[in-house]
Amino acid sequence: MTIALKVSHLKKTYKNGTVALKGLDLEVQAGEIFALLGPNGAGKSTLIGIISSLVNATSGEVEVFGDSLHKNRNKVKSHIGLVPQEFNFNMFEKPMDVLVNQAGYYGVPRKIALQRAEKYLKQLQLWDKRDGMSRMLSGGMKRRLMIARAMMNEPKLLILDEPTAGVDIEIRRSMWEFVQQIAKNGTTIILTTHYLEEAEQLCKNIAIINHGEIIQNTTIKQLLTTLDIETFIFDLDKNPSDELLRLLNAEITDDHSIQLDVKKSEALNDVFKKIDAQGYKVLSMRNKVNRLEELFFKMTQKDSNKENAA
Amino acid sequence: MSNTTLTALYTLGRKEIVRILRIWSQTILPPAITMTLYFVIFGNLIGKRIGQMGGFDYMSFIVPGLVMMSVITNSYGNIVSSFFGAKFSKHIEEMLVSPMPNWVILFGHVLGALARGLMVGSIVTVIALFFTEIHVYNIWIVISTVVLTSIVFALGGFINACYATKFDDIAIIPAFILTPLTYLGGVFYSISLLPPFWQSVSKFNPVLYMVNAFRYGFLGVSDVNIYTAYAVILSFVILLTIICLYMLKKGIGLRS
Numbered sequence: 001m002t003i004a005l006k007v008s009h010l011k012k013t014y015k016n017g018t019v020a021l022k023g024l025d026l027e028v029q030a031g032e033i034f035a036l037l038g039p040n041g042a043g044k045s046t047l048i049g050i051i052s053s054l055v056n057a058t059s060g061e062v063e064v065f066g067d068s069l070h071k072n073r074n075k076v077k078s079h080i081g082l083v084p085q086e087f088n089f090n091m092f093e094k095p096m097d098v099l100v101n102q103a104g105y106y107g108v109p110r111k112i113a114l115q116r117a118e119k120y121l122k123q124l125q126l127w128d129k130r131d132g133m134s135r136m137l138s139g140g141m142k143r144r145l146m147i148a149r150a151m152m153n154e155p156k157l158l159i160l161d162e163p164t165a166g167v168d169i170e171i172r173r174s175m176w177e178f179v180q181q182i183a184k185n186g187t188t189i190i191l192t193t194h195y196l197e198e199a200e201q202l203c204k205n206i207a208i209i210n211h212g213e214i215i216q217n218t219t220i221k222q223l224l225t226t227l228d229i230e231t232f233i234f235d236l237d238k239n240p241s242d243e244l245l246r247l248l249n250a251e252i253t254d255d256h257s258i259q260l261d262v263k264k265s266e267a268l269n270d271v272f273k274k275i276d277a278q279g280y281k282v283l284s285m286r287n288k289v290n291r292l293e294e295l296f297f298k299m300t301q302k303d304s305n306k307e308n309a310a
Numbered sequence: 311m312s313n314t315t316l317t318a319l320y321t322l323g324r325k326e327i328v329r330i331l332r333i334w335s336q337t338i339l340p341p342a343i344t345m346t347l348y349f350v351i352f353g354n355l356i357g358k359r360i361g362q363m364g365g366f367d368y369m370s371f372i373v374p375g376l377v378m379m380s381v382i383t384n385s386y387g388n389i390v391s392s393f394f395g396a397k398f399s400k401h402i403e404e405m406l407v408s409p410m411p412n413w414v415i416l417f418g419h420v421l422g423a424l425a426r427g428l429m430v431g432s433i434v435t436v437i438a439l440f441f442t443e444i445h446v447y448n449i450w451i452v453i454s455t456v457v458l459t460s461i462v463f464a465l466g467g468f469i470n471a472c473y474a475t476k477f478d479d480i481a482i483i484p485a486f487i488l489t490p491l492t493y494l495g496g497v498f499y500s501i502s503l504l505p506p507f508w509q510s511v512s513k514f515n516p517v518l519y520m521v522n523a524f525r526y527g528f529l530g531v532s533d534v535n536i537y538t539a540y541a542v543i544l545s546f547v548i549l550l551t552i553i554c555l556y557m558l559k560k561g562i563g564l565r566s
Contacts, residue, residue, distance in 0.1 A: 014566060049566075052407045056565050074409035082407050088400035097325075104321025105408035107314020149404075 002030035002065070004157050004188035005051065010060030012046050012212075020046040022212040023060065028205075030065070030156075033179065033189040035199035035220070038209035039300050044192045045085065047209070048161050052082045065156055078106065081155030083146045085162045091135035095126055095145050098134055099152050106153035113152065120148035123178060140171045147175065151182070158182065160191045164198060176202060210300045229261045231288035234271075237281040244278045259288060318410040319418055326392060326422025330429070337388065337426055338433065341380045345434040348376050349441045352498065364500050364531045369442040373435075374525040375497030378459060380434045382492055382517065383484070385427035385460040386467040389419050390480045393471035402564065412558035416468060416551070423464030424457065431456055444528065451527030451536070458543045459520040463488075465550035472554075472563035491517045496525075501533045516542055 005028040012021040020043045028034045038044045049055030051062055053073060062069040064076045089098045096117055103113035121127045124144040129137060137145060143163055150158060160179070164172045172195075179202060183189050193199055199206060200220055208216040216223065235257050245252060248271065250260035262271060275282055330337045349369070357368035364371050396402040405415050438444060446452060466483075474480045495517030501509050512518055513534070523539035526532035532539070557563065 054403055054406055054565055056561055074411065077407060077409040080407065082403075084403065086400060088403045090396070090399065090401045097328075101321055101325050102404055102408070104325075105318050105405055105410045107312075107317045107409070109313075109317055110321075153408075 003063075004028045004030040004032075004065060005190065006061075006063040007047070007051070008061045008063075010047070010050065010062065011058045012043075012050065012055065013058050020212050021050075021057075021060075024209070024212065024214055026207055026214055026217065028188060028190060030188050031183070031186060032205060033183050033191060033203045035203035035206040036190055036192045036209060037196070037199060037206060038192075042209045042300075043212040044209055045161060046212075048082070048084075048159055048190075048192065052080055052159060053077055078153065079156045081150035081153060081158045083143075083150045083158070083160045083163050085165065087142050087146070089134055089142075089145065089149065091133070093134055094131050095121065095134050095137070095148075096130040098145060099149055102149045103152040108153060116152055116154070117148070120151050124148050125174070140167045143167055144171070144175065147178070155187065157188045157190070160189060160193075162193055163191070164193065164195060172198070208299055216299060229263055231259060231261050232268075232271075233257055233259050233286050233288050234275065234282050235284045236275070237283055240280070241278070244275070244280065247274055247278065256283075314409075315411060315414060318408070319414045319421075322405070322410070322414065322418025323421040323425075326388075326419060327425050329392060330388065330422065330426045337384070338429060341384055341430045342433045342437060345376055345380050346437050348372075349438060353441055364502075364525075364529065366445075366529055366531070367442070370445065370529065371500075371525075372498055373438045373442060373444060374528045375495075375521050377431050377434050377438070378456065378521050378524045379492050379497050381427040381431040381456055381460050382463045382520070383488065384430040385423040386463040386470075386484065386488060388426040389423040389464045389467035390471045390474075390484075392422060393419055393468060394474050394477075394480050397471065397474070397564070398477075406561075406564060412555055415558060416465075416554050419468060420461055420464040423467065424460045427460035427464070428456070431460075445530075446528055447530035448527050452524065453527075455520060455523040455527060455539070455543065458540075458547060459524070462516075462520070462543060462546045462550060465547070465554055468554050469550065469557065472557050474563070491515055494518075496521045496533055516546060519543060 005026065007024055007026040010021050010024045013019050024043070024047065036044055036047070046055055050057045051064070051069070053069070053076075062076070064079045067075045067079065069076045093101070099117035099120065100110065100113045103116060104110065108116070117130075118127070121130055124147060126137075126141060126144055126148065129141060134142070134145065143165075147160070147163060163179075164175055167175065176198070179189060179191070191199065191203060204219055206216070206218065206220050206223060207214050233253060237256070239255055240250070240252055240258050244250070245258065248258065248260050250258040253259045260271070262268060272282065353369040353372055357372070360368040362368070393402070396405075435444065470480060470483045494512065495515050496512070501512045501518065504512060519534050519539040519542040522532040522534045523536055523543065526536050526539075
């Protein structure tokens, strides 16, 4: 299997003394959609900045499809397409010009650049906006424009840094479809996101980064099996009694709802039986939070506590 | 040079020139109006009372200086506003993530600055024709000095833009360094009018060599030796190019 990205012992200390990366190691296989999660300030953007040549590493090595960033920076750059977190295109240019210029910087001849721009603007539903001012686009459109721009050099590795932040659900889902489509066509994708549902939907493998280190690097499936308790909310037909709360070891969340932790080893049938025996009907039931979100929170909290203790 | 590099250079140069033309009311028109006022006030109204300078009437004497002054300020201003603007709004990252070589990033922006410098210089020259006859002693000296001087100030502007972190930083150098050097660089007078001490001090001002070499191309007179002037201008081109490329390589002011 080809390795798309290999990061070895990567360290970054900023001039103000902030240590952003502490010897980080990471491998991403070619052809996959890889999730990179971490709380704000964990080092995700620094890592992406180094890979895409926007930040200088203090030490360590980055290889993209076997090419060393240190030895062959321009070759590495030609493999990568970047969708950063913040809008970073010229707001006074037309979307068409933003794309064609970006292709030109990668050495794509203008004629081909115009064809590609048309293709990606149409795929990302921006074609009718091509000749307006980019600053007039909505937030979601601006994000899609950055995705189209990142595709102009037809990269082997596409890095999406929170691509769906602030985007409504409908557009988010259409962007997911686009990402899945380009992954099917062979592009390796690294995705950072705060929407953990997004990672769960799109990615097979995941790395969690915190305090400049990878604290977990595994498959999402494997990661979820480590979660032994899930929190459920049951909506009942009437106000729960103290007796019911005591029996289920539950908490009341509002007039007709209770919340309780259920161990994976425990069957939900038992919970239903106890509720039924007390004369209540369950009108609906749901997870309190996204499972991955809960796990992510626990892992980063645990890591922070360890750090504080040290 | 590979085709991809040429494409990148063409793209950047084209983008810069399109920008200048798109905002012509900010880039082309103001210097044309300012220089017209200089011609009317200094050349026509005051100049008539001054009489001759360097063997020519005062209007003819200041035309090369004023053309050069507009080239200097516009070349510098173009690259500073374009490059710092790209830094400020972060679309500089479009170039930094691309495999475009550093010299292309530099040369593409210098091309834009040169284009604006020459556009404005040409317009100011045409305006000058309404006020006086223009002599041309040696067209090659005129062209080479204006191009090289434009490049010098484009490179200087690039360094300023790299270091700048806020808009104040790109206003300070033109206000406190560029304008005094230009005004004291023999645009409006021959340094032969100055006492010997100030003549010597003036010779540390690089703009003096640029203005005088350019004036020599028009009028055949100069306060400095023309070869010395070329040596000074070329030295600045080489020195500033090396500094710019070093800054780009290290990412000074561009990468954290």
